[in-house]
Amino acid sequence: MAAIGERDDPAFPVGAVCRIDSRAPWRQVAEIPVGLDPEGIAVDVARRRAFVACSRSDFVSVVDLDSHEVVAEIATGAEPIDIGLDEQTGRVFTADAHSDQVTIIDSATLEVETALPVGGYPSGLTHVPEYRRLYVGNSLGSTMSVIDLDTLETVATVDAEPGAGAIGVDSTRRLVVCVNFVAASANFYDVDSFEEIARLELGTGTCAIGIVPERGEAFIVNSIAGTVSRVDLESIEVVEEIRTGQAPVGLTVAPAHDRIYVTNRGAGTVSVLGVADRCEWSQIPVGNGPGGVVVDPHDGRILVANAGSQTMSIVEDLLAAKPPAPVVEESSPWLGNRLPAFALEDYWTGERRTNHDWAEKKYILNFFASW
């Protein structure tokens, strides 16, 4: 499949594969069709490939990062959500939520090596090369599985809380942090003993984490609350709530650790947040319903999995530092205008319903997707 650049944004003309706009502090490089509901991305730096976990397709799309083409699709267990790649062994790991397992793929042969059982509904994973550990958050099991990256043995299963998913590791303080979507909390464990040493209440819908160890800070996304919590890792307390775009879901720390990238599922953008000033430097448009986000260490480009448009965006953040003017969110041009006529099928009755059915009534259209 070839890279595409079709967008509804008139400044990004249909058929273009690249947008260069000197006024914008970002550049759209490509938007590549992958499988259904892509959520997680891992980068094979040496082979210039991205592995995209496509949860509704039950496979991983392998994207050539130079040609921007999908070169393989690798079947996994049901509903692969998160994904990681261990460069030392060349193994790719997917958290297969609906199969309660982690699939292990050989990144050289692109074949499945094996699958490991974990807890109920694994939805997040993080691997730490220096510890030779893979940590898996099991949402329904309310546990965290700890797997040896080399022997593939489960060395511990630790109690967490409902909705356990994303995991962060602070190598400086030797902390493992498991964030729990349903419980809206985070558990802090000693990396060696797995003993829980602290717990934090967070915002609603806690779902992603990034750590800046030299500052002793963690940034945790609260998707329903629409904030990012800044957590002091010495005192283990929330010191600030930072607002981002609509419905933030994913987060990654930039290689220079001067900014973080937060995907806004409700806005189709990536917020660039300064680590030191906690200000939103810019919002980069990507595909519809973005979630997983990583930075390609090779060229610093940002890779984003767009669940709504079933694509992976490649974009560049062109800001060298904080811009002089703050971000101003553009309001919809539809504000103050009449809702266009519509005729849509009623899920319950199968009948066509039109806007005339709600004439002279006040109402809210809530656009949603089940993923």
Place this chain on the structure above:
Amino acid sequence: MLVDIWEGTEPRPEVERFCDMWGIKGPILLDPGGELATTLGVRGVPTNVVVDSDGTIRAFGAARLDELEQAIDSLYGR
């Protein structure tokens, strides 16, 4: 009312699972191709479009609860 978009597959089984999980019984419209969403420039989910009794759009986005409450208050002149 809810408008289901971007399932990427037959929406009915997905909506059924979603309603079972969250106990939803209210009106749901299906926009599998996302035509209305595209017309309105919806880029993500959730997106709330608050419509006045004369059909005028009074708020757009409002994904955060406080934003939605504010939009509803404004709609009812509170």
